[in-house]
Amino acid sequence: MSDLHRCHWVTQDPIYLEYHDKVWGRPVTDAQELFAKLCLDGQQAGLSWLTILKKQANYEQAFCHFDPRKISRFDEQDVERLLQNPGIVRNRLKVASIIRNARAYIAMTEQGVDFSDFLWQFTDGRSIQNRWQEPGQVPVTTPASDAMSKALKQQGFNFVGSTICYAFMQAVGMVNDHLTCCHCYEEVSALGR
Structure with missing residues (x-):
């Protein structure tokens, strides 16, 4: 696998x-x-993605496998408990943001908003197939990530700036930002919505 272009x-x-x-x-x-x-x-935010990837299983355990209903019931005692957990980033604002975001998610669903549809609306419900050939061509924000960030903040989410939103859009396939020389480009293109 080491000879594959990535x-x-x-x-x-x-x-x-x-x-x-x-x-x-x-x-x-x-x-x-x-x-x-x-x-x-x-x-x-402020860290490498690899740092978070290495802690992902710890986050899943600490935050009830990201069940928004369970997280939305966390209180200050839970925050203090989480701040003692060496398996996650022990930053009060970041820990509190997950709880706040869970509450915002629940509020949206109680209003009848489908969270997936809400997010995918920023790419018109489809995967945007970019054809970047060089790393310097890949943006860090776009008008779509700006709009997503603004809309999420209006719903009560935080730690959702435009750069975070664009990284999220890349990761969840709203945009295909694999370089065209990457061995994953064609496969991911074929998976697009």
Whole structure:
């Protein structure tokens, strides 16, 4: 596998290779999976994605497998407990953001909003197939990620700036930003919605 062409950001770390080759860019439509990914992307702020990937199982355990209903009931005692957990990023604002985002998610669903449809509306319900040939062509934000960020903030979410939203869009297949020379490009293109 080491002779395969991959996107420029992938290191030789086996966790990163697995993530790039099997997860990144593949369309996700399950609302709870999207919620989990959005929360994890918010945890990355100021850190490398590999740091969060290595802690993902710990996050899943600490945050009830990202069940928004369960997380929405967390209180200050839960925050304090989580801040003692060495398996996650122990930042009060980041921990609190997952709880806040769970409450925002629940509020949306109680209003009859499908979270998946809400997020996918920013790409008109389809995967945008970019054809980047060079790393420098790949944007860090777009008008769609700007709009998603603004809409999520209006719903009460935080740690959802435009850069985080664009990284999220890339990861969940709303945009295919594998470079055209990457061995995953064609496969991910074929999976597009």
